[in-house]
Amino acid sequence: xxxxxxxxxxxxxxxxxxxxxxxxxxxxxxxxxxxxxxxxxxxxxxxxxxxxxxxxxxxxxxxxxxxxxxxxxxxxxxxxxxxxxxxxxxxxxxxxxxxxxxxxxxxxxxxxxxxxxxxxxxxxxxxxxxxxxxxxxxxxxxxxxxxxxxxxxxxxxxxxxxxxxxxxxxxxxxxxxxxxxxxxxxxxxxxxxxxxxxxxxxxxxxxxxxxxxxxxxxxxxxxxxxxxxxxxxxxxxxxxxxxxxxxxxxxxxxxxxxxxxxxxxxxxxxxxxxxxxxxxx
Amino acid sequence: xxxxxxxxxxxxxxxxxxxxxxxxxxxxxxxxxxxxxxxxxxxxxxxxxxxxxxxxxxxxxxxxxxxxxxxxxxxxxxxxxxxxxxxxxxxxxxxxxxxxxxxxxxxxxxxxxxxxxxxxxxxxxxxxxxxxxxxxxxxxxxxxxxxxxxxxxxxxxxxxxxxxxxxxxxxxxxxxxxxxxxxxxxxxxxxxxxxxxxxxxxxxxxxxxxxxxxxxxxxxxxxxxxxxxxxxxxxxxxxxxxxxxxxxxxxxxx
Numbered sequence: 001x002x003x004x005x006x007x008x009x010x011x012x013x014x015x016x017x018x019x020x021x022x023x024x025x026x027x028x029x030x031x032x033x034x035x036x037x038x039x040x041x042x043x044x045x046x047x048x049x050x051x052x053x054x055x056x057x058x059x060x061x062x063x064x065x066x067x068x069x070x071x072x073x074x075x076x077x078x079x080x081x082x083x084x085x086x087x088x089x090x091x092x093x094x095x096x097x098x099x100x101x102x103x104x105x106x107x108x109x110x111x112x113x114x115x116x117x118x119x120x121x122x123x124x125x126x127x128x129x130x131x132x133x134x135x136x137x138x139x140x141x142x143x144x145x146x147x148x149x150x151x152x153x154x155x156x157x158x159x160x161x162x163x164x165x166x167x168x169x170x171x172x173x174x175x176x177x178x179x180x181x182x183x184x185x186x187x188x189x190x191x192x193x194x195x196x197x198x199x200x201x202x203x204x205x206x207x208x209x210x211x212x213x214x215x216x217x218x219x220x221x222x223x224x225x226x227x228x229x230x231x232x233x234x235x236x237x238x239x240x241x242x243x244x245x246x247x248x249x250x251x252x253x254x255x256x257x258x259x260x261x262x263x264x265x266x267x268x269x270x271x272x273x274x275x276x277x278x279x280x281x
Numbered sequence: 282x283x284x285x286x287x288x289x290x291x292x293x294x295x296x297x298x299x300x301x302x303x304x305x306x307x308x309x310x311x312x313x314x315x316x317x318x319x320x321x322x323x324x325x326x327x328x329x330x331x332x333x334x335x336x337x338x339x340x341x342x343x344x345x346x347x348x349x350x351x352x353x354x355x356x357x358x359x360x361x362x363x364x365x366x367x368x369x370x371x372x373x374x375x376x377x378x379x380x381x382x383x384x385x386x387x388x389x390x391x392x393x394x395x396x397x398x399x400x401x402x403x404x405x406x407x408x409x410x411x412x413x414x415x416x417x418x419x420x421x422x423x424x425x426x427x428x429x430x431x432x433x434x435x436x437x438x439x440x441x442x443x444x445x446x447x448x449x450x451x452x453x454x455x456x457x458x459x460x461x462x463x464x465x466x467x468x469x470x471x472x473x474x475x476x477x478x479x480x481x482x483x484x485x486x487x488x489x490x491x492x493x494x495x496x497x498x499x500x501x502x503x504x505x506x507x508x509x510x511x512x513x514x515x516x517x518x519x520x521x522x523x524x525x526x527x528x529x530x531x532x533x534x535x
Contacts, residue, residue: 036374153393160384163374167436170337170363171388172355218375218420 004236007243012130019132019140019196020235020259024205026144027189028231029151031210032224033182036162041093042081043186043206045100049077050190051199052107054124059110067139070194074187077103082180127198127256129239136195143192147185158182159220197256204260205231212270230270234263287315290444290475291336293503295345298328298335304343305331311494311503313475315443318466320486320506321479323496324519329479332496333446336477337363350443359388362442366449367430372422378432379417382408385439400439407439408432410468412461427458434465445469447478451485463489483510 008014034043050070057069077099084095111121151158161168161178169175186206193202209231213223238259245251245258291313298306306328313319321329334340335347338354349357362385385407386400396404408414411431416424421432430450437445445466451459466476466489480486486493486506493509495501501518502509 156384156387156390156395157392159376159380160387163376163381163384164365164370166365166369167363167384167433169339170334170358170361170365172358173388214375219377220375220380223375 003244004240007240007247012132013239013243015132015134015137016129016196016255017236017239018137019129020239021232022137022140022144023189023193023196024209024231024235024259025228026147027193027202027205028209028227029224030147030185030189031206031208031231032213032220032227033151033158033162033210034186034206035210035214035223036159037182039182039186040203040207041096042085042183044203045081045096046074046077046183046187047190047199047203047206048100049081049103050074050187050194051124052103052110054194054199055107055110055120058120058124059114064135066194067191070191071188073103074191075184078180078183078187082176082183085179123198124194125198125200126254127194127196127201129196129256129259132196140192140196143188147188147192150181150185154178154181197259201256201260204263208263208267209234212267215267215270215274226270230263230266234266235259238262287317287473287475289313290315290350291477292348293345294348296335296342296347297344298331298340299343300331300340305340305498306335306496307499308345309494309496309500309503310345311492311500313444313477313492315473315475316470317492318470318476318478318490319492319494320490321477321494321496322481322483322486322510322518323501327497327518329496330448332494333363333448333477333479336444336446337361357444360442361444361446362437362440364430364433364437364445364447364450366452367426367433368452370421370429372429374422376421377417378408378413378419378421378424379404381421381432382417382435382439385436388440403441404435404439407435410438411435411465425455425458427454427462430454431458431461431465434462438465438469442469443474445474445476447476449479449481451480451482459485483515486510 008017034040050073053069053073054066057065080099081096084099085092111117111124114120157173158178161173161175165175189206190199190202193205197205209227210223212230213226216226217223239255241262242253242255242258245253289312293309293311296309297304309332321332323329331340335342336349336354338358347354350360382404383396383400386396386404390396390400408417411434413428413431421429424432450462470476487510490506492504493506494503495509495514495518497518502514
């Protein structure tokens with residue numbers, strides 16, 4: 001147990017832990033909807049389309065501009081993607097891929113004009129969870145609260161739409177509006193995660209916990225609980241692993257990526273349990 | 282068969298429907314009273330589903346009119362229930378039978394709020410009405426196709442509709458579930474609701490429906506079941522797909 005708590009003696013590790021747990025829990029709840037709606041690819045697209053916003057925010061206003069730039073692009077790309085998903089002459093995945101790469105390229109071109117090109121790019125893509133400050137924690141908490149509030153208020157409508165879109169439409173729900181809300185929620189999580197785990201790794205937080213929950217439970221409540229538990233465990237163990245590796249073994253592991261790695265390992269455990277259950281049944 | 286005594290709940294006034302510029306159904310004309318059941322019969326692609334969607338206000342009426350509960354389709358939607366084909370739904374979706382039925386209450390519960398005691402009671406009663414009360418906590422996908430169709434009907438009943446639309450509810454449904462569906466529909470009619478059901482099953486239309494609308498991109502006939510399900514009219518609706526067998530019975534190849 002000492003081994004597992006030892007890393008969190010210093011304030012920067014405590015902040016990193018708080019950020020990882022906060023972000024993990026919120027993203028896990030969202031991931032349940034991502035898995036139910038089969039939105040993994042859309043979530044992936046959103047993680048990339050927020051990227052140019054991050055860069056522009058940083059170029060215009062420095063570190064504090066990142067959240068604002070990301071937010072603007074989150075809203076813009078959410079609308080674009082939701083509309084494209086409904087009515088596309090090209091197949092949906094093709095038009096999505098075009099949006100993904102187009103936006104992402106804009107971000108890379110902009111960041112390549114910076115003198116500190118490589119280090120900036122790395123930070124935006126993979127995050128720096130160990131340098132998270134108090135202000136960033138507040139931003140994550142506020143966005144997280146907004147996301148949970150939206151899901152709490154519109155959860156039953158989003159569930160209806162996910163289960164039976166034709167039935168929901170027949171009941172007078174605007175399916176496009178509901179899709180817009182859910183995509184926006186996904187984009188908000190990306191914005192909250194930019195500083196800590198970066199725009200690329202956040203996709204793991206938005207997909208893996210819900211997928212693990214789905215493997216182990218047939219109930220919405222059960223899936224959500226397992227998803228949140230998995231994400232919290234991954235945040236904690238991932239930070240422990242990266243700290244212990246660097247302090248005791250001289251191995252420098254990127255903390256955000258280690259958290260994601262642990263998350264994927266936990267998914268493997270869930271898959272093994274699910275398979276074992278099936279074999280026994 | 283009961284005489285139509287209820288008010289007119291659904292009126293087609295030479296209605297033609299279109300998706301964008303493509304006209305899909307032409308000139309439907311007739312009316313449905315409270316307490317009545319109407320079968321929508323025609324070959325695949327005849328426009329049956331389109332007509333149902335138009336009654337919900339989801340398809341444009343390009344000429345003529347559709348009047349629902351004395352109002353426009355979109356405005357009447359709150360009191361109109363729609364039962365989709367069960368095989369359009371994901372059987373793996375992690376939702377319980379009780380949750381599905383409760384969805385019928387969501388619109389009346391309203392945004393931002395949770396279903397209350399009364400909503401849960403209505404959902405329980407509806408599930409009872411289709412004979413599946415004991416399966417409430419089971420996952421939707423673990424039920425048979427016929428049972429899932431009954432759950433969807435229960436969801437519609439929980440909505441307390443005055444007009445009920447069903448899209449091919451008897452496809453691949455076992456005998457027990459078919460009886461349960463018919464009994465539940467009968468009870469709704471006794472309470473004054475009107476039922477419109479699209480189906481391929483002529484025997485079932487004979488058995489359960491007062492009126493028939495024969496459709497093949499345009500209306501072939503709309504009238505009392507006995508007078509409408511005749512070999513001549515069926516041949517007109519199904520074209521070469523209808524084969525005549527001994528006397529006046531007709532078998533329709535799908």
